[in-house]
Amino acid sequence: MKDSLLKLLSCPSCGGDVRLSSVASADEARGWREIVEGELKCDACARGFPIRRGVPRFADFKEIEADKASTAENFGWQWRHFTQRDEQYAEQFLGWIAPVRPEFFRGKLVLEGGCGKGRHTRLAAEWGAREIVGVDLSDAVEVAYRETRDLANAHVVQADIYRLPLKRRAFDYAFSVGVLHHLPDPRAGFVALSKHVRAGGHLSAWVYGAENNEWITRYVSPVRERVTSRMSRGALLQLSKLPTAALFAATKLVYAPLNRSPLTQAFARRLFYNDYLNSLARFGWREQHTIVFDHLIAPTAFYVPRAEFEGWWRGIGADEVEIGWHNKSSWRGFGRVDGDGATDGERDRTG
Ligand SMILES: C[S@@+](CC[C@H](N)C(=O)[O-])C[C@H]1O[C@@H](n2cnc3c(N)ncnc32)[C@H](O)[C@@H]1O
Incomplete structure (x- = not known):
């Protein structure tokens, strides 16, 4: 945490001013003081907040x-x-x-x-x-x-x-x-x-x-809520490679080429979820895997009209x-x- 953050902080409990009450370790190598371990305290309610591994908590x-x-x-x-x-x-x-x-x-x-x-x-x-x-x-x-x-x-x-x-x-x-x-x-x-x-x-x-995502709210959300967001993260990491493989093949072999060619663009626009899937085609495997995992891991997800x-x-x-x-x-x-x-x-x- 940089000293310069202090002026922006305010106690989340009472809104009082927050000050640095102790510094256990700091680093000044880059030309500013980086507080790595320490404590913040609210002037008004005296509540303390730790700084651990450089982050105020x-x-x-x-x-x-x-x-x-x-x-x-x-x-x-x-x-x-x-x-x-x-x-x-x-x-x-x-x-x-x-x-x-x-x-x-x-x-x-x-x-x-x-x-x-x-x-x-x-x-x-x-x-x-x-x-x-x-x-x-x-x-x-x-x-x-x-x-x-x-x-x-x-x-x-x-x-x-x-x-x-x-x-x-x-x-x-x-x-x-x-x-x-x-x-x-x-x-x-x-x-x-x-x-x-x-x-x-x-x-x-x-x-x-909410619009255009009825297929997600109807079929994917129940699985996410009841199964994938509750399973072990390591297991989900492996399981999510299956839909990622399907996504990766579809975006790279179908959506990207059909959207690229002027001859097939009109057809591509009629493909299922074309705008979104075509936007994912620019990403490699790792990023597509992140996106699939992200969609399956969240316990709560609202689709907003x-x-x-x-x-x-x-x-x-x-x-x-x-x-x-x-x-x-x-x-x-x-x-x-x-x-x-x-x-x-x-x-x-x-x-
Ligand atoms: C899908 S991620 C998006 C992260 C980032 N905005 C990005 O696009 O890379 C959602 C983030 O919201 C954070 N989050 C969820 N509930 C939160 C809360 N109550 N307060 C602050 N952050 C929260 C999660 O920890 C997670 O990092």
């Missing part, structure tokens, strides 16, 4: 609900196994956060809700974010920290998105990619994230869509909202957060 798993904990456990395992970098990540990320482009990050204070192994944290830092804070509930933070430790403007924090240990209304831009639909209440996670964006700042979110997603943005009072159907299978949203950021419920209560 605000998630107390004795207090985290069982469904959230099992989601975190599974994804923690996933990202500690699939640690690879892929040169396609930048393009893929830009697809999820469109219309945002790399220049948009320049000079901004950025928050990432659910950073996983830190692949997007790193990109945002490299694209010139003034600082980026990647937050994740799971042990994936160990990988995210390793991935970004050399960057002076990147921070990684272990915390629950519903109780972010960060100053409210402090960030110029927040984004969350592939996380909200894995929360027990996706909309509440979206609202929690939005509360950390300053008035006039921006927010991006990408979630699975467009109308509901639009309601999330209306609820926080966002304006200039752009919602797009990504690969005809998921929703991405980008909007400007207004001053009060209240939810519909809060507006109703306050009249």
Whole structure:
């Protein structure tokens, strides 16, 4: 953890200021102080939060609900196994956060809700974010920290998105990619994230869509919920190679060639799930295996209808909202957060 993160922290229990109460080990080799082991303390309620292996830990798993904990456990395992970098990540990320482009990050204070192994944290830092804070509930933070430790403007924090240990209304831009639909209440996670964006700042979110995914919700989700998310991760790793082999063959031998040739593109557009499967054709085996595993490991996954997603943005009072159907299978949203950021419920209560 870099000293420079301190100014952004706030106690997740009471909102008080958080300070560094002890440092057991630190590293100054790169020109800044990296606290590797130590403790943070809230000035107001005196609650302590450890810094372990370079990451401040605000998630107390004795207090985290069982469904959230099992989601975190599974994804923690996933990202500690699939640690690879892929040169396609930048393009893929830009697809999820469109219309945002790399220049948009320049000079901004950025928050990432659910950073996983830190692949997007790193990109945002490299694209010139003034600082980026990647937050994740799971042990994936160990990988995210390793991935970004050399960057002076990147921070990684272990915390629950519903109780972010960060100053409210402090960030110029927040984004969350592939996380909200894995929360027990996706909309509440979206609202929690939005509360950390300053008035006039921006927010991006990408979630699975309900539309065009009925085959998943009908046939795949019951298997995921009852079998694959509960089996041993090692066994799932092996089992998931079977659907990955089918995906790999279909994308490389059918979807990519048919979409590439002008003579067959019209036909390709009529293929099952063409936009999504063709988008996966650019990836090699390891990345496709990660994607298949990712779809089977999550205990919780909601498929969000467009109308509901639009309601999330209306609820926080966002304006200039752009919602797009990504690969005809998921929703991405980008909007400007207004001053009060209240939810519909809060507006109703306050009249
Ligand atoms: C599918 S992964 C996406 C990770 C990253 N955004 C990416 O695209 O590489 C979902 C991530 O959400 C995290 N997550 C799940 N529930 C969370 C919560 N309550 N608070 C913070 N992160 C959470 C998981 O640990 C996991 O790393």
